[in-house]
Amino acid sequence: PPHPSLVVRQQGAMTAPNQQQRARLSLSTIRLSLLLLTSFLFGLAICSAFFTYHYAHEHLSSALDDAPLSTLKGRGGGIGGGVHGVSSVRGAASVVSSNYELASSSSSSSSSLLAGLRILATIASYDFMQLPHLEEVLDGFQDLCYAGSMVDLVIYTTVVYPVALIDMLNDRMRCNNPSPTSGMTVTLQLKPPSVRLHLVDFHRPLFYDRIDQYDLFIYTEDDIRISPKTVASYLYETRRVQKLLEGTKDKDPSDYNVGIVRYEYNFPENVVITDKTRHATENVTRVYWEHLGKPIFEKAVDKVDDEVLSQYYISMHLHHQGMYLATRELLKAWKVRPNCKFDEVRNRPGKGSQPSEGTQRVWMSSQMLYGGRHCGVKQLLPVENFGQLTVLHLPNKNYRRVGKQGRLGGSDNAPKNEFSDGTEVFQQSSPDLLRALELHVEMKRQFPELKTSNVGGERYVGVRMVDTDIDLRGYAKNHREAAERRLEAYREYVARGGYMVEEDLAIDIDSWRILS
16 A cells, blocks of 8 residues: 555645636636626616716706797697697796807707697699699608608699699608607698689688697798798797797787798809809809898898897898798787787788789788788897798799899889790700609509508598589589599599509609699
């Protein structure tokens, strides 16, 4: 047998590796524990930052809810539907005297101003003559939906839209904003052609019939591009005016309305812009063609006669806008305002085709509201944010009238304003150009299985065309027959869920407008 001392040495030799292994395991355990502890502390820090942010954000949102303008928290179902919440000014505040304080007290991004806002917008669009401009106007209202607003849009027109055009508008105007407080509906309200210039009247009764269902009301002609910036700027400045007038005794916010100025681009009148003539645009700029005269602050622009507001706002000497925006509270105030009766539709004052106070469309969009002998509301435009409340007049043609006989700035010796006599021959663009409706129809032919885009639940949810206000018996025979065919095709389109069949796809791309 081995000597006892040898056995001890052998056991020690066997035990040493085990001790080293346990030491290594203990060190690994310590490292793992430290790693877990570090991870836990890091996660705790992230969670703390997360909850701190949301706590502060909720309190900021609560503070914004105290702003003068109301915002909608819920969502309704379309024209005439829905319930809204109203926020009001709480507590007294002194008149703000600096731009910094104004910006701080009412600072807000466009999304927070527009999110959940219920808007009722109306467009007067007589026929298809201005369809290219109307398409741009529609895009602007769709942008409002994507900015978070609920937009119900009513288009007053005298022509029946063909199914193919409605189907294209359905695809183009569909608002895929997932927010539960955003959405968009489009209604074509047909009126008889005999209304002529009075097509601009119909929006006013609708506004007052629906006045408690919306936060903001917009009326516009069919050639003015209104963007989310336009609406957000109007809301911002309206709230700013309310804040400035807090504490004043003889002034009320309903004495004022934030206005709009239209602009065009002064392209050379005798040049068609091509690759060879594009240098002709080097001096082209935005021009406010309706506002002429110098010195500017005597002839075109007026200072505001109010000690507080005059520090921040001006007014245009000629206040025609072709459109207007108004909050629910302002519309209600103008209804009972002395000598105003803004809710009552009436003919413009004066006689003749160009009366001193403008045509019916000028009267309904601007003169009734801003005219000193009528409602006498003062138009306000912010000095610092002026450009945010200017809108493009899409035809871009009226600046050419300036200085011509019978027009702004024109004398008896000025050049005559040339008008079309119907004999002109226009050079058309290349027939190879792919037209929007042409492509839309062909896509629907190639993908006939896509039939559910315009169905919500079990019903049609696309563009509505309402014919309750027209009597086709008063139409000329050829127009009556075309209108009857289109109305019947539309009813069938809606009944089957909003998809086209071959009869709809067979639209004559070149002449469908003429047949209207």
